[in-house]
Amino acid sequence: MVKRIVLVVLVMTVAGCEPGQLGHSATPTARPTATVSPLATCPSGAAGGAQVLLQHLPAPDDLAFNLDERLLFTDINAGTVSALNADGTVERIASGLSVPEGMLVQGSGRILVAEQGRNRVIAIDPESHAIAVWRTFPNRTGSEGIDGIGPQLSNGDIVVPDSPNGVVWRVSADGKTATQIASGMVRPVGAAVDATGRIFVADEGGALWVLDPARHRFATLATPDDVLVSRAGQVIVNTLGDNAIHELDGQGHQLSVIGGLQQPQGIALDGADNLYYTESTGGRIDRLVRNFVLDPAKVTRTASGTFIICPVIRRATGFTRALGLATGSSLTTAILRLVQPGTDSSGALEVQTPERWIIISVTSTSGGDHLELSQTVQLSP
Secondary structure (H helix, E strand, O other), rough: OOOOOOOEEEEOOOOOOOOOOOOOOOOOOOOOOOOOOOOEEEEEEEEEOEEEEEEOOOOOEEEEEEOOOOOOEEEEOOEEEEOOOOOOOOOEOOOOOEEEEEEEEEOOOOOOEEEHHOEEEEEEEEOOOEEEEEEEEEOOOOOOOOOOOEOOOOOOOEEEEEHOOOEEEEOOOOOOOOOEEEEEOEHHHEEOOOOOOOOOEEEOOOOEEEEEEOOEEEEEOOOEEEEEEEOOEEEEEEOOOOOEEEEEOOOOOOOEEEEOOOOOOOOOEEOOOOEEEEHHHHOOOEEEEEOOEEEEEEEEEEOOOOOOEEEEEEEOOOOOOOEEOEEEEOOEEEEEEEOOOOEEEEEEEEEEEOEEEEEEEEEEEOOOOOOOEEEEOOOOO
């Protein structure tokens, strides 16, 4: 896991500042002199359409983000769990698994993986990558084993669709206690929960169910495989029967659809609700920017030994909400100057620090849902 510095003081802009204006930290440890030139804002760009993040994979399946905001993915043919790093490289987390499918990252960082070939859920330690059995789910049906896992509920319990047995369990965080919360499904394979506590279950029998707590049909779709709920409340379902990803509103009405995919087995949302999905038979992982993303920041070291950080924000077409740039100061890090992003700019930041890296974050709360992406910025080799 990437080592992080403690952000002690959050940078706030001066009240009344407009995007692009200069702001200062509340308690800076160093101040620019009156002769310093204004800090220029950095350009931003358009996000474009769907982008291929990884390709030539054996059979990528499910997706999840870990606590470091790295994208995790399982591969059912390779029998692996891997992580996509910010620089595009891939780190192997676990191997030797039998048809690894759905994943969930707990608050501790521990990774739970549904191992379909062995009818169990395993737990992977985020530091040592050691594997332990979290819970076994008996399968006497002759059908394929457990598929998806999650979400994690507010009390820490995990929702587990028991695919071959057609039931859904609520399991304690340690995997020791299970309570059945739904039954009578064909093959439940994925689940999600919304802000009101409704649990959605994707059933490969052609239904998206909602438990509130009784089971009701929310939508009829062609072989649903997984389901997510966005921060704004949209319900996103990948379907294998029509090779598509459907976006529904909170009442089950379709808002949009992405078609022509190659068996989209896995879906995930990042902190800004951008959509990531696998195309299993195409051997690739794609991303569709729904709001904004951060490309690698550009860093310049000045003659006086400070660092000017140029974020690179790319916005989806039509996304015009105000964004805020922030980092933190500490005993060793001072924020000297800060320019907030505009609708066509990425802002800028000047810091003075002996640290080799800092963390920046870009947020938007103006639309009623909190969107946030963080990035570790390397300052020196």
